[in-house]
Amino acid sequence: TWTMVNIVEEQIESIRDQIGDRGRAICGLSGGVDSAVAAAIVQRAIGDRLTCVYVDHGLMRKDETEQVERDFVAATGVDLKVVDAEKRFLDALAGVTDPEEKRKIIGREFIRVFEAAEAEILGDALADDGGSKVAFLVQGTLYPDVVESGGGAGTSNIKSHHNVGGLPEDLEFELVEPLRTLFKDEVRLVGEQLGLPAEIVWRHPFPGPGLGIRIIGEVTRERLDILREADAIAREELTKAGLDRDIWQFPVVLLADVRSVGVQGDGRTYGHPIVLRPVTSEDAMTADWARLPYDVLERISTRITNEVREINRVTVDITSKPPGTIEWE
Ligand code: XMP
Numbered sequence: 001t002w003t004m005v006n007i008v009e010e011q012i013e014s015i016r017d018q019i020g021d022r023g024r025a026i027c028g029l030s031g032g033v034d035s036a037v038a039a040a041i042v043q044r045a046i047g048d049r050l051t052c053v054y055v056d057h058g059l060m061r062k063d064e065t066e067q068v069e070r071d072f073v074a075a076t077g078v079d080l081k082v083v084d085a086e087k088r089f090l091d092a093l094a095g096v097t098d099p100e101e102k103r104k105i106i107g108r109e110f111i112r113v114f115e116a117a118e119a120e121i122l123g124d125a126l127a128d129d130g131g132s133k134v135a136f137l138v139q140g141t142l143y144p145d146v147v148e149s150g151g152g153a154g155t156s157n158i159k160s161h162h163n164v165g166g167l168p169e170d171l172e173f174e175l176v177e178p179l180r181t182l183f184k185d186e187v188r189l190v191g192e193q194l195g196l197p198a199e200i201v202w203r204h205p206f207p208g209p210g211l212g213i214r215i216i217g218e219v220t221r222e223r224l225d226i227l228r229e230a231d232a233i234a235r236e237e238l239t240k241a242g243l244d245r246d247i248w249q250f251p252v253v254l255l256a257d258v259r260s261v262g263v264q265g266d267g268r269t270y271g272h273p274i275v276l277r278p279v280t281s282e283d284a285m286t287a288d289w290a291r292l293p294y295d296v297l298e299r300i301s302t303r304i305t306n307e308v309r310e311i312n313r314v315t316v317d318i319t320s321k322p323p324g325t326i327e328w329e
Contacts, residue, residue, distance in 0.1 A: 090219065126171065133168060138177075216329065
């Protein structure tokens with residue numbers, strides 16, 4: 001529509017004004033819609049003076065990394081650096097079962113990996129730029145976040161952002177927030193306007209620690225692969241049923257330390273149960289368990305137990321929030 005075209009053009013223009021020719025920008029991509037749209041706008045504004053960084057922590061759902069690496073890049077022409085850090089994250093998570101401990105480890109490793117990439121990209125590039133020493137950090141902050149944090153108009157410098165080894169000491173960091181006047185639904189429309197892949201534009205919210213907090217028990221590569229398969233089936237069937245936009249989030253949780261007896265194929269099995277956790281919500285503060293149609297649940301259950309050998313039982317979580325949280329950890 002006209003207004004969307006205008007919003008996009010205005011944002012691109014204002015980012016161009018802000019950055020001018022003062023330096024280079026870096027943007028972390030999470031696979032989610034906010035960072036993708038923010039990056040796409042800045043790319044339109046300054047082209048290859050923007051570099052995006054995607055940290056592959058190995059905790060993403062099936063095909064999500066490819067969506068960013070291949071489809072997002074194809075749609076935007078963005079300069080992307082993918083850091084394959086799976087081994088590093090899994091090593092750090094070995095033996096850890098406590099949810100908050102997992103979060104802490106994933107958060108810590110993420111910052112380290114991101115900062116190393118930042119230093120590599122900006123260190124060289126800004127040295128080449130000879131003197132123009134502003135590093136712009138693109139963030140997908142939305143209007144509700146701005147209001148919540150009491151932030152006023154304009155942008156803030158964040159010199160205190162971090163002490164990254166490998167960067168010039170006097171390097172200034174400045175935030176670029178192309179979405180700070182927008183609500184989530186507007187961000188999706190802008191994303192569509194910019195031609196981003198539907199899987200990214202309409203993606204459900206997904207936690208930073210990824211599948212790491214959807215495996216109850218230790219996180220291992222093998223368990224992640226099992227969960228990825230089951231999760232992909234659940235999402236696929238939800239999409240086929242045309243229910244994506246009615247559901248807020250649809251976590252699938254692997255009870256990795258629980259075993260259940262089943263009969264599959266020729267004999268008894270001793271596998272794992274999985275939990276489907278579809279919820280409806282406005283803002284994740286409260287949520288209700290989603291009344292998915294029985295036939296959809298049936299297809300998901302049949303497919304998962306047929307196609308994922310290690311899973312022999314599918315359950316549905318019918319707890320609202322409160323008292324249950326959306327995630328199990
Ligand atoms: P809960 O489980 O507390 O989740 O009802 C509320 C919303 O927050 C997401 N969530 C997280 N997002 N890092 C994130 O970026 C986290 O550690 C985290 N834990 C929960 C959750 O998916 C839901 O949207």
